[in-house]
Amino acid sequence: MPLTPEQRDEIAHLRSEAVPTRRATVAALEDILYEAFPVLDHGFVRVIDYMGDDSAVVQAARVSYGRGTRKVSEDAGLIRYLMRHWHSTPFEMCEIKYHVKLPIFVARQWIRHRTANVNEYSARYSILDKEFYVPAPEHLSAQSTVNRQGRGEVLQGGEAARVMDLLREDSERAYRGYAEMLNQDEDGAPLDPSRSGLARELARMNLSLNYYTQWYWKVDLHNLMHFLRLRADSHAQYEIRAYADIMIDILERWVPLTADAFREYRLGGANLSATGLAIVRRMLAGETVAQADSGLSKREWRELMEQLGRSPEL
Amino acid sequence: MPLTPEQRDEIAHLRSEAVPTRRATVAALEDILYEAFPVLDHGFVRVIDYMGDDSAVVQAARVSYGRGTRKVSEDAGLIRYLMRHWHSTPFEMCEIKYHVKLPIFVARQWIRHRTANVNEYSARYSILDKEFYVPAPEHLSAQSTVNRQGRGEVLQGGEAARVMDLLREDSERAYRGYAEMLNQDEDGAPLDPSRSGLARELARMNLSLNYYTQWYWKVDLHNLMHFLRLRADSHAQYEIRAYADIMIDILERWVPLTADAFREYRLGGANLSATGLAIVRRMLAGETVAQADSGLSKREWRELMEQLGRSPEL
Amino acid sequence: MPLTPEQRDEIAHLRSEAVPTRRATVAALEDILYEAFPVLDHGFVRVIDYMGDDSAVVQAARVSYGRGTRKVSEDAGLIRYLMRHWHSTPFEMCEIKYHVKLPIFVARQWIRHRTANVNEYSARYSILDKEFYVPAPEHLSAQSTVNRQGRGEVLQGGEAARVMDLLREDSERAYRGYAEMLNQDEDGAPLDPSRSGLARELARMNLSLNYYTQWYWKVDLHNLMHFLRLRADSHAQYEIRAYADIMIDILERWVPLTADAFREYRLGGANLSATGLAIVRRMLAGETVAQADSGLSKREWRELMEQLGRSPEL
């Protein structure tokens, strides 16, 4: 259970109040504001604040068009056009702020996206809770044998049980060492009054990468979609994808037209290379093309055939 | 008068409506939302949207402190502390979006601040209005004789009149050339139906740098203050300072505690060098220090004495 | 002729000296270091410095792979892989610095790319030369009638001549006004000793957007390619494309493997939308698809058929 009773109270309090604003407001997002959406075993995503909506994207794009603009394009069409032609600045005019609780190894991937603002819980200053991630059995996968950076089959039987035990035991032990070095019990009282306790900024290094941290993360809509495209991708690690998937659901509440265009042009679809495009043209002209005379390596050929929904042998 | 009747109507309409929100809301900023504050002869600044308030800064800072934080510091003190110690990330948690109308030469300085989002009116796509900046007589200054990058005395008499005439005439003439190349009259009708009209993206190059452009500019509170510190500075060109000054007034409506700390630690105050600090210490200890034995160059000495409110001769 | 005799001498001097370095060095780029490549009528691009080469990209990518990496992929294949899968960080490990002379309206488009470092000639501090851009006759195009943001046919006869005259005359006149307001002749002597001369930071506003400025522009390889993809595109304005085209030639000297992959995956090729990809799959399966039952708007359909090299009617 990721929330403390104090957090639950605070959320209930924040959700109970509303004041009038002249700003762009999105009812479907207001509905879930401050709510914690659970992710993994102890994590969550909450929307804390937002700025703008689909209309703000359109309005920003139209600053550029000023006097004499034809009104032909309605909003959805314009948003699709902007997305298709990589006009990113109008999407930068919207902003969203999340409160996220996530394992440290996920935070380490996430932070690589530099075009966002972050305030993270400080383990130099405060003490981390005893909360660590252990994968659900269906996510406990073997190393992939074909992809060095991927997962294969789900572990079974004794091996699965042993891994689960190891993760739990080692995590528990790491926290015992942490608490002992800090010389603090769960209520913050000294375990041994004759000891000083190691500095928090040092003791934290005993914790493992599956311990949970939390942060505020604020990003504009363009950079959010860039993050989501990479992290909701099938090549992304499952644990960060779990966050991205929920954030895409939230995106649909916030900016439904933009979310549609995002699915059409970023999540779906395909980037064809120059050679790949030439092959498609030849095939459409009725030619039979084989990998050997395609100009593509075997790997590139396999990837292209997958995109085209065809068997690689053809 | 910078606003068209359509813009006035739109502003009135936007200001007339309010809907409930659960988000952080600032009444003093809502009061002026969408309003155009005039700057220079045809420019303006309008706040279009915002996210967060002083409490959002505090809240973000406290994410870091979590369990066990002492409640000693109240908000103002914490905000001062963050500003004094250059903790910038909590200030990045607030965001503001402006609509600005400004001369192109001012826009060229402004855009050098890269950590913001911009959508500018496109003169490739649309036609610029005939609006250009001419300084008020009290801002028509001679080149400084002591500072290559500054202004000296205000021009007087015949020279002032001649400069004013030149600016007006040349600007008028530039627009006539622009319109003739476009082959358009004021209503967008062709001046000469037998002509095609030069592409807008080319014709615009005939306009001078005092023509007005406009844009949406969105920035977080930290980067806004960085911008304001540099552009409200006495070394900044008057024309951009005029915008910065109004934006500081707006800052005080939006985040009054942060604005106070900003005045205390950024706009006011002084950065002393290591040598400068050593001199102050010697002086406080009763020693008489002269430039010659100060370790500072004459220029550095003069700047230091100015900061300390002392005559350079001492 | 864009270079002053002093600049020519300095370039010759810089090119005449070489010292030993242990750094990654690219002979083909050293060959042209400091040389000015002419662009438009008075502009140029010069490479002033660079860091890294194709191997530096590979080396950075392999930091990630460390112990146990299979050596199967040779450099070209790895670079193609990185490009195909949008792994941008290894390309960020190379850097290049240019000296560019360009019309102000081009500089205004260029500066929108924020992820670069810039030092521009200051017209607050110094006086701009009398150099302005006038398009060659073959680039003097009419406004496009189908695309608000594009060019149509090349202007002919009297209209072309008139536009050329207007651009030249108005530019000349703008400079006369500039010099008179500055109260300086070509050698920097006062035109009229009884006058003060307007501050440079004000006088410059009389110049038009086709006047040349210059800057140092430094960027990493990833962001350079992003810039080149957008600015070498057929939708970019010709005048900035002229710079991008030369910079792509230089790219091939610097990082030939990366430049190949860039052509294959960014300049060439196509981004298909989810709907577009489904259409291609149906067509490859032998189905005849028409716009009406495609799920695409007419514009989207036309764009897709163009990418596939097919007539839109089919």
Add this chain to the structure above:
Amino acid sequence: MPLTPEQRDEIAHLRSEAVPTRRATVAALEDILYEAFPVLDHGFVRVIDYMGDDSAVVQAARVSYGRGTRKVSEDAGLIRYLMRHWHSTPFEMCEIKYHVKLPIFVARQWIRHRTANVNEYSARYSILDKEFYVPAPEHLSAQSTVNRQGRGEVLQGGEAARVMDLLREDSERAYRGYAEMLNQDEDGAPLDPSRSGLARELARMNLSLNYYTQWYWKVDLHNLMHFLRLRADSHAQYEIRAYADIMIDILERWVPLTADAFREYRLGGANLSATGLAIVRRMLAGETVAQADSGLSKREWRELMEQLGRSPEL
């Protein structure tokens, strides 16, 4: 010992070769290029590449000044001027690339500096070595009792020994769990051929934050100095300061004039608040000022008196 024999050989090889270049070159930095400077118990910093030198800063600043610039200011004076007046863009024209080996908890602080380029060793793709940080006895400090985010006295006797043992044992145990879950021995052979081995991207979560990672980190000179100012500060955690200190030594080899100005205006010196400056002026005028009538809080007063080298009681 942080380097493998293969790394030593590679470094020796890289250092043995030099080729001619026309680029700006710094002999004192070439001398140590590729060399590993040890930091902490297993870490290091190596310079892998660089671009520019002190002259490149000056040259970039002078782009702005062009024709008519007085040659009065020699390089050191100009660099001091740029630093004093926060003209950051000329410093952005130099770039440096490091290879750094560092504990994960240090990497987590370091990565918060977003204006840099990073390629990190991937524990999704490869297996981390068994190398973890244990503080030297003199850095094993108690939690500060006056500063929640700091260290107090060095731990002594039994408590120190116990902490050291715990850190070592828990780190060893974490690696045993990691290797068992991976089902790999030290040579990469399966421990138990009947098992699959957990995916690397999951197994890594069992390691603790004192395990070493490594990365390439590339940054421009301006942002490097911003990083060093914050991380060489006495409030920074010792473990990251150890890296910053060595990087400042390297800075002095690379750009000695800039390094001097950096010490003068950033590392040394003081930022006085508006109120603090007013107090200094009063004191210099002979007035005795006490905290009570200073307008400063007790904490602010204490900080100011420290900067001025005076006892807070006065």
